[in-house]
Amino acid sequence: MVSVAIDLVQLPMIPAFSFGLALSAEKGVAELETRSMADVSWRPPRACSDYWEEWKNCKSIRNRFHYYYTYGESPSCQQWKADYLNCREWEKKMNVESRAALCESERKRLEERQSYSLVWEMRKRPPPDWHLPLDYRKPNE
CATH class of the missing domain: 1.10.287 (Helix Hairpins)
Incomplete structure (x- = not known):
C-alpha cells in the first residue's frame, strides 16, 4: 500500500459540491467548513x-x-x-x-x-391621418 503525503499549504480552496463542504487550506491547517449547497455553488x-x-x-x-x-x-x-x-x-x-x-x-x-423612462410613448393604435401624404398640411404653392 502506498501512502501519499499532501502539503496542505499549497492546496487551493477545493469545493466539494456533492457534500456541501469546502476544504480550505489556510495557514497550513485543513479546515472543513460546513456551508449550504447554495453558498458553495453560487x-x-x-x-x-x-x-x-x-x-x-x-x-x-x-x-x-x-x-x-x-x-x-x-x-x-x-x-x-x-x-x-x-x-x-x-x-x-x-x-x-x-x-x-x-x-x-x-x-x-x-x-x-x-428607472429611466422610455423615450417614445407606445401607441395603442395609429394616428387617424396615417394614410395621408406627409406634406398634406402645407399650403399648395
Missing part, C-alpha cells in the same frame, strides 16, 4: 472577466470623450473595479462580504437601468 451574476472588460472600457479614451461630451463630466469607473476585485475575492476565498457587495452592486445597477 456564481457571480457576470464572469469576473466581464467586470474587468467593463472597467477597461470605462477607462478608455474613447469612452471618456463620449461621456464628457454627453454628460459634461468624467466617468467614475471605480464601481467596475471594485466589482472585479469582489468577484476575484469570491472566486479565490469565497468571502461572504464580497458576495454581498457584488449582489448589492448588481441590484443598484439594475434599479438604475430600470
